Amino acid sequence: MPEVIKIKKGVDIKLQGEAEKIYASTDAPSTYALKPSDFPGIRMKLKAREGDEVQAGDPIFYDKDRPEVTFGSPVSGEIAEVVRGEKRRILEVRILADQEIRYRDFKAADPAALGRDEVKGKILQAGMWPVVRQRPYNIIANPNRVPRDIWVSCFDSAPLAPDADFIVHGQEEEFKLGIKALMQLTDGKVHLGVDGRTNPSEAFKIDGTQLHRFNGPHPAGNPGVQIHAVAPINKGETIWTVGLQEVIMIGRLFKTGKYDAQKSIALAGAQVTKPRYYKLLNGANLKGILEGNVANQKNRYISGNVLTGTKISSEGYLSYYDNQVTVMPEGGEDEFFGWLAPGFNKFSISRAVFSWLSPNKRLNLDANMNGEERAFVVTGEYEKVFPFDIYPVQLLKSIMIKDIEAMENLGIYEVAEEDMALCEVVCTSKIPVQETLREGLDLMLNELGD
Amino acid sequence: MKLFKNILESVKPHFVDGGKLEKYYPVYDGFATFLFTPGHTSHSGAHVRDAIDLKRTMVTVIFAMVPALLFGMWNAGNLHYGALGLAETVGFWDKFLWGALKIVPMLIVSYGVGLGVEFIFCIIKKHQIQEGFLVSGMLIPLIMPIDIPLWMVAVSVVFAVVIGKEVFGGTGMNILNPALTARAFAFFAYPTYMSGDKVWINTSAAEGQSVVDGFSGATVLGSYATGGEVGYSTMDMFLGFIPGSIGETSTLAVLIGAAILLYTGIGSWRIMLSGLIGALAMGLIFNTFAEYAISPEQQSFMAVPAWQQLIMGGFAFGLVFMATDPVSAAQTDKGKIIYGFLVGFFAIMIRVFNPAYPEGIMLAILFMNVMAPLIDHYVVQGNINKRKKRLATVKAA
Numbered sequence: 001m002p003e004v005i006k007i008k009k010g011v012d013i014k015l016q017g018e019a020e021k022i023y024a025s026t027d028a029p030s031t032y033a034l035k036p037s038d039f040p041g042i043r044m045k046l047k048a049r050e051g052d053e054v055q056a057g058d059p060i061f062y063d064k065d066r067p068e069v070t071f072g073s074p075v076s077g078e079i080a081e082v083v084r085g086e087k088r089r090i091l092e093v094r095i096l097a098d099q100e101i102r103y104r105d106f107k108a109a110d111p112a113a114l115g116r117d118e119v120k121g122k123i124l125q126a127g128m129w130p131v132v133r134q135r136p137y138n139i140i141a142n143p144n145r146v147p148r149d150i151w152v153s154c155f156d157s158a159p160l161a162p163d164a165d166f167i168v169h170g171q172e173e174e175f176k177l178g179i180k181a182l183m184q185l186t187d188g189k190v191h192l193g194v195d196g197r198t199n200p201s202e203a204f205k206i207d208g209t210q211l212h213r214f215n216g217p218h219p220a221g222n223p224g225v226q227i228h229a230v231a232p233i234n235k236g237e238t239i240w241t242v243g244l245q246e247v248i249m250i251g252r253l254f255k256t257g258k259y260d261a262q263k264s265i266a267l268a269g270a271q272v273t274k275p276r277y278y279k280l281l282n283g284a285n286l287k288g289i290l291e292g293n294v295a296n297q298k299n300r301y302i303s304g305n306v307l308t309g310t311k312i313s314s315e316g317y318l319s320y321y322d323n324q325v326t327v328m329p330e331g332g333e334d335e336f337f338g339w340l341a342p343g344f345n346k347f348s349i350s351r352a353v354f355s356w357l358s359p360n361k362r363l364n365l366d367a368n369m370n371g372e373e374r375a376f377v378v379t380g381e382y383e384k385v386f387p388f389d390i391y392p393v394q395l396l397k398s399i400m401i402k403d404i405e406a407m408e409n410l411g412i413y414e415v416a417e418e419d420m421a422l423c424e425v426v427c428t429s430k431i432p433v434q435e436t437l438r439e440g441l442d443l444m445l446n447e448l449g450d
Numbered sequence: 451m452k453l454f455k456n457i458l459e460s461v462k463p464h465f466v467d468g469g470k471l472e473k474y475y476p477v478y479d480g481f482a483t484f485l486f487t488p489g490h491t492s493h494s495g496a497h498v499r500d501a502i503d504l505k506r507t508m509v510t511v512i513f514a515m516v517p518a519l520l521f522g523m524w525n526a527g528n529l530h531y532g533a534l535g536l537a538e539t540v541g542f543w544d545k546f547l548w549g550a551l552k553i554v555p556m557l558i559v560s561y562g563v564g565l566g567v568e569f570i571f572c573i574i575k576k577h578q579i580q581e582g583f584l585v586s587g588m589l590i591p592l593i594m595p596i597d598i599p600l601w602m603v604a605v606s607v608v609f610a611v612v613i614g615k616e617v618f619g620g621t622g623m624n625i626l627n628p629a630l631t632a633r634a635f636a637f638f639a640y641p642t643y644m645s646g647d648k649v650w651i652n653t654s655a656a657e658g659q660s661v662v663d664g665f666s667g668a669t670v671l672g673s674y675a676t677g678g679e680v681g682y683s684t685m686d687m688f689l690g691f692i693p694g695s696i697g698e699t700s701t702l703a704v705l706i707g708a709a710i711l712l713y714t715g716i717g718s719w720r721i722m723l724s725g726l727i728g729a730l731a732m733g734l735i736f737n738t739f740a741e742y743a744i745s746p747e748q749q750s751f752m753a754v755p756a757w758q759q760l761i762m763g764g765f766a767f768g769l770v771f772m773a774t775d776p777v778s779a780a781q782t783d784k785g786k787i788i789y790g791f792l793v794g795f796f797a798i799m800i801r802v803f804n805p806a807y808p809e810g811i812m813l814a815i816l817f818m819n820v821m822a823p824l825i826d827h828y829v830v831q832g833n834i835n836k837r838k839k840r841l842a843t844v845k846a847a
């Protein structure tokens with residue numbers, strides 16, 4: 001076992017409503033959706049039209065700048081609706097699923113016996129390439145590059161995140177096959193990051209990969225944090241990251257020749273009556289698992305976790321990279337002298353709020369901002385939850401003034417929104433950190449390309 | 451609570467767009483958010499947010515200053531009656547009340563004038579009211595002598611808020627600590643009210659009272675600077691039974707405040723600790739070289755034990771409450787250590803070497819406020835260079 005790398009900075013927000021490790025059954029949802037907003041920095045072109053019949057794996061979209069990158073349909077069925085917003089921007093493409101899913105056959109193969117281009121070609125062909133993302137910029141990987149390394153974080157440290165060992169159980173073979181495929185794509189190593197606080201599953205020990213153990217609070221499970229702790233990204237370098245369940249999907253492709261987009265989803269949060277795990281296909285409509293299973297209040301539905309997830313409606317769809325669905329109270333009530341109240345049931349890293357009296361209590365937090373936006377005043381608080389050798393406030397300020405050289409010098413290549421999400425949470429001045437960082441990343445991408 | 455809500459709701463139409471008092475929306479908003487933390491919810495990024503906001507931060511600092519304020523009220527009364535030879539006969543509450551009657555008007559003037567100026571700027575600039583002055587407004591009376599006329603407090607506050615803060619863009623943008631800007635203004639504009647040995651103790655005698663024989667109103671630092679007799683024990687200095695600016699005398703009260711700031715995590719331990727070390731370092735250097743002093747006064751001052759420097763004058767108060775102001779201090783963790791060290795170092799140096807400024811902490815902090823961006827620049831540059839070096843090694847390999 002490799003030695004444990006300690007991540008000192010960060011914080012675990014303890015929330016109510018952790019999912020019980022049981023798979024609940026549900027009727028297969030009838031509609032599915034692909035949302036272009038899940039893929040920043042990509043100009044999408046529709047390939048299918050309303051009314052078209054597709055099979056699982058058939059392209060729905062493609063990347064205008066790189067037509068070989070397609071976005072495969074998770075199910076077979078009919079393109080039911082293209083939902084558009086302002087300026088005819090596509091918000092969602094909804095697919096009405098068949099009862100029995102018909103899969104396009106991409107031919108099973110042993111990745112170890114294939115060359116790099118054949119492995120890549122198969123993933124691209126199946127419309128699955130978007131599962132591979134790259135740093136810098138945290139966007140879909142450029143398939144024409146060979147990355148320095150490929151990173152798979154085998155645990156999620158975010159609040160109420162699904163348990164990696166539980167998910168991988170029963171899919172060890174697919175996971176291994178997926179890793180074998182990834183090993184063909186880099187001249188460097190495939191790195192696996194596991195939770196040093198637990199005794200991780202044997203499934204993560206694979207010959208030829210580099211295993212790292214990380215011990216620490218969130219964001220220790222973020223690939224960005226792990227890469228930074230082991231071998232930081234330099235200017236000009238590319239690292240690809242693939243999520244745990246996405247590796248399993250790639251494994252299935254090579255095992256069965258199908259794009260089988262099944263994922264284990266943790267339905268969690270204080271408002272959920274029975275927080276459980278569900279097996280769903282990517283992009284699934286969530287109405288079925290939410291209806292009758294949530295408290296009858298003003299709720300906020302989130303695809304993803306409370307730090308980085310996307311707000312959806314109670315009849316919304318699972319986003320592309322998400323492994324959990326969280327339901328929390330919306331809040332929205334004015335609070336009389338809220339800035340003076342003790343705040344026993346609120347979260348804070350500062351002891352100026354009295355929740356420090358009960359540090360282990362699981363909280364039921366709502367979406368209140370708890371204050372108004374201000375200029376940067378308090379210093380040193382981002383640094384407590386940001387385990388990078390990077391000056392976060394200075395980086396954000398360089399983004400605000402659009403100084404590309406300063407952004408590059410200050411280390412923007414190494415971070416993604418998820419890595420700075422906790423900075424946003426703890427910010428006294430309520431600065432929109434993730435939005436700002438995304439603006440910076442998009443600006444760099446436009447100016448310099450990937 | 452319902453009542454306040456109703457009042458706010460009933461006047462709101464006047465302040466929103468199209469209302470009669472549309473221009474004064476920031477004032478309305480300031481009061482409304484003071485009474486009710488607005489219930490708006492996150493619309494981008496993280497869905498949960500820390501319960502802390504700037505109001506909470508500021509009010510915590512104010513709580514931390516309360517021990518110093520209360521002690522200052524009692525001490526002002528105690529010194530006043532002491533000068534009249536009545537320290538033994540006048541009771542605790544009478545002394546406290548006497549001080550409170552002098553100090554509460556200063557607080558009212560400071561807050562009233564300061565917030566008034568802020569409101570005017572916010573109305574002109576159409577900004578929300580920011581909370582920065584809540585702390586400055588309390589700090590300013592605490593670092594003034596007891597006998598300063600109220601109008602001087604008012605003028606200093608106006609200067610501090612306008613020149614010290616608003617011209618730079620308001621809270622979070624200022625270079626100098628606003629409270630110290632007010633004090634420095636008063637110090638140079640009205641020196642006779644801000645220094646010497648007449649201003650620290652109120653000696654106004656009522657009928658039938660008179661100042662006792664041999665009374666001296668000199669501060670401890672003043673006595674050292676002029677070679678005078680120091681009539682206070684170190685315990686007096688630590689507990690604060692000595693003349694000085696209103697809030698600065700009791701090291702104990704300041705330490706209680708420091709404990710609150712450090713435990714809540716609002717004050718920077720890096721600045722406080724390194725400031726302490728910086729002051730001790732300078733004190734020890736003086737102790738070592740005391741024999742080379744150019745005058746007997748200076749020699750006796752240099753020979754003061756380094757630890758005793760910490761409990762005299764405004765050093766402790768300045769270091770805890772003003773050097774740690776996050777806006778004007780260094781902002782990087784490493785920078786804070788350098789900044790704090792130099793604040794302590796220069797405070798003792800100015801105090802001992804320059805008899806014209808018996809209290810060095812004010813000028814030391816202001817000087818380091820100016821230097822803080824430079825310190826940060828080099829700290830951040832160090833980080834940048836490290837990254838560039840890493841890149842160079844990778845390229846070479």
